[in-house]
Amino acid sequence: MATAPFGGGRHALLGEVAHPGFAQGAFSRVPRVHHGLNQDSRPTRRRRGATRFVGLLAAAAVALAGCSASEPAPETVEEAPPTTLTVGVVGTLTSFNPASTAGNTPANRAVAALLDEKLGSLDGDLQVVPNDGLGRITRVQGDPLTVSYELFPDRVWSDGTPVSLDDLLFGWAVSSHFFDDATYDAAGQIVSGTRYFDTAMPADPNARTSRPRIDRSDDTLTLVYDQPFADWNRQWLLDRPVHVVAERAGVSVQDLITAILTAPEGNPLDPVEPNPVLAAAAQAWNTGFDVPADTPVDPAGVVSAGPWTVGESDADSLTLVRRESYQGAHYPSLENLVVRFFPDRAAQLSALEAGVVDIANVGDLDVVERETLTDAGYQVQVGPTTQTLHLRYADGTPADLRQAMTLAIDRSSIVQDVLGPLRADAQPLQSFLSSSATGQLYADLIAGNGAPGTGSDVNAARSALGDRAAVLRVAYDATDEVSSQVFPRLVSMGARAGIAVRAATAEDTPDATLSWVGEDESLYRSARDRLAEGVDGPDTDELFAQLTVHTDPVDVLAEAKEIDRSLFSAFAGVPLLERTGAVATADGVGGVDYTSEPDGVPPAFWTWSAPSP
Numbered sequence: 001m002a003t004a005p006f007g008g009g010r011h012a013l014l015g016e017v018a019h020p021g022f023a024q025g026a027f028s029r030v031p032r033v034h035h036g037l038n039q040d041s042r043p044t045r046r047r048r049g050a051t052r053f054v055g056l057l058a059a060a061a062v063a064l065a066g067c068s069a070s071e072p073a074p075e076t077v078e079e080a081p082p083t084t085l086t087v088g089v090v091g092t093l094t095s096f097n098p099a100s101t102a103g104n105t106p107a108n109r110a111v112a113a114l115l116d117e118k119l120g121s122l123d124g125d126l127q128v129v130p131n132d133g134l135g136r137i138t139r140v141q142g143d144p145l146t147v148s149y150e151l152f153p154d155r156v157w158s159d160g161t162p163v164s165l166d167d168l169l170f171g172w173a174v175s176s177h178f179f180d181d182a183t184y185d186a187a188g189q190i191v192s193g194t195r196y197f198d199t200a201m202p203a204d205p206n207a208r209t210s211r212p213r214i215d216r217s218d219d220t221l222t223l224v225y226d227q228p229f230a231d232w233n234r235q236w237l238l239d240r241p242v243h244v245v246a247e248r249a250g251v252s253v254q255d256l257i258t259a260i261l262t263a264p265e266g267n268p269l270d271p272v273e274p275n276p277v278l279a280a281a282a283q284a285w286n287t288g289f290d291v292p293a294d295t296p297v298d299p300a301g302v303v304s305a306g307p308w309t310v311g312e313s314d315a316d317s318l319t320l321v322r323r324e325s326y327q328g329a330h331y332p333s334l335e336n337l338v339v340r341f342f343p344d345r346a347a348q349l350s351a352l353e354a355g356v357v358d359i360a361n362v363g364d365l366d367v368v369e370r371e372t373l374t375d376a377g378y379q380v381q382v383g384p385t386t387q388t389l390h391l392r393y394a395d396g397t398p399a400d401l402r403q404a405m406t407l408a409i410d411r412s413s414i415v416q417d418v419l420g421p422l423r424a425d426a427q428p429l430q431s432f433l434s435s436s437a438t439g440q441l442y443a444d445l446i447a448g449n450g451a452p453g454t455g456s457d458v459n460a461a462r463s464a465l466g467d468r469a470a471v472l473r474v475a476y477d478a479t480d481e482v483s484s485q486v487f488p489r490l491v492s493m494g495a496r497a498g499i500a501v502r503a504a505t506a507e508d509t510p511d512a513t514l515s516w517v518g519e520d521e522s523l524y525r526s527a528r529d530r531l532a533e534g535v536d537g538p539d540t541d542e543l544f545a546q547l548t549v550h551t552d553p554v555d556v557l558a559e560a561k562e563i564d565r566s567l568f569s570a571f572a573g574v575p576l577l578e579r580t581g582a583v584a585t586a587d588g589v590g591g592v593d594y595t596s597e598p599d600g601v602p603p604a605f606w607t608w609s610a611p612s613p
Helices: 043-069 107-117 167-174 242-249 252-263 276-287 343-352 366-377 399-409 411-418 440-445 460-466 481-496 523-530 539-547 552-568
Strands: 085-091 120-122 128-130 135-142 145-153 190-192 213-215 220-224 308-314 317-322 334-344 359-361 379-393 472-475 499-503 512-518 573-585
Touching: 043 366, 085 107, 085 276, 085 343, 107 308, 107 317, 107 334, 120 460, 167 242, 167 252, 167 276, 213 308, 242 252, 242 276, 252 276, 317 472, 334 343, 379 481, 399 460, 399 472, 399 481, 399 499, 411 481, 411 573, 440 552, 481 499, 481 512, 481 573, 512 523, 523 539, 523 552, 539 552
Parallel strands: 085 334, 085 359, 472 499, 472 512
Antiparallel strands: 120 128, 135 145, 145 220, 213 220, 308 317, 317 334, 359 573, 379 512, 379 573
């Protein structure tokens, strides 16, 4: 039996090249220890200790006053004000459950990133960092794929309730859709059966497992997958606290856990009456964490696993307060964190210029906006995001035309013209599946993935067409600033090779589409989404099927390279560039890293520090 921990290094995730020791048989089970238990210094406690000491001195002075001459009153030592930073977020807080379809908004996800503690988090390159302060995920064996989850027993929710295996079991019930027996029509509407938990992320058909096994004596939950699954170490399970869900559903925790452990697996071919306990819990999960418009948040109603609790709130802000009961690896140096909500990006930028926000992900800046923020005293970190622009050919576009247009495009020139003024180090995309937003993962992927050169070869383009004229009708969004800069460059580059690039009309069937593609942080999911439409390579589908069942990151990466090779060899399209992002940080604020996630809160808030007084 081989074991593999959650990742075996700082980055434990799919698609990241693992240490060679990640191969089967390279790991042994690590004895259970509690990592990160309040190892960070806690300035609040030290200040309070100093204040108590001064108080004892004052009491001693009073006691001696009756037998000695009057002494001058001791100096009063004032406790320093709490260390606080303000994060600016675009949008409105509408739910504390961003995993639901209705709650899946950038503002809600930003708040959840601060409040919710899970068994992993994403760094600035969107790669998983295991949370060794909460527990661990271990691949017990590869065939059948068996994964165990362990929670340290002294972790508690912010209301004092232990974080338990019941919470993980409930999280599995939510994400797995194990009990659903719904059938859907072409529009995605339910025509029969039941869908319990209305999750924003649909159940992955490749992530099916049997019902979890629970060993309470060993504090472990074990999943056995129906087939090997590439993203096994991205299934974190911890969701809403099961005791809160049960209370809001009007059922007991025991009844809910019993239903999860005993209710039959759903079968869309044979739908049954909804399980009343699961249905009540699902309704509570779907809507019970919503925040009504223009209603202050009730702090007692927000139960978190992370180091913050909710303090004050109003329509435009939410104050998070550090909780002393937190036991884990993410104890922050800050005592308070204020989240300010803005209706749009312009309002967010105005607040930054006014100096009322310390940290903000401000998205795709232009040169003038960056200079304005720099002049206002902010450090501005720029980089790539996961939003990538591709020219993707349609199925019916002739192979010679696809090849000729690909050879005619000077991608280096496009990137230099469009991105150069703000991001001088930007380079053309060299993969269909990933981008430099994923850091080292991307660098490893493009080493030997068959990516072509980044310049143009007009003579080769003309030869591919046999020196005949051709027309390429391209659909694109003329209101998008970057696309509207790229399209005329495609026109001029195509013309040199005898290709008339035209904007597709509403009546045309486009030969190609110039479109933004959102990238997932997982190579498996990114590959799945890339292959959904357009031209594929001769063996792309087979390669993806093989990628899906790998459980070793090294093998996943190797398969992803082959998928890229297949797509490049078929001239399936042309990866062009990534949208630029920016994170602004006030002068003196430390520990804030760039994030590649559009609209995302910068990672690792526990490393943030306020300016020195």
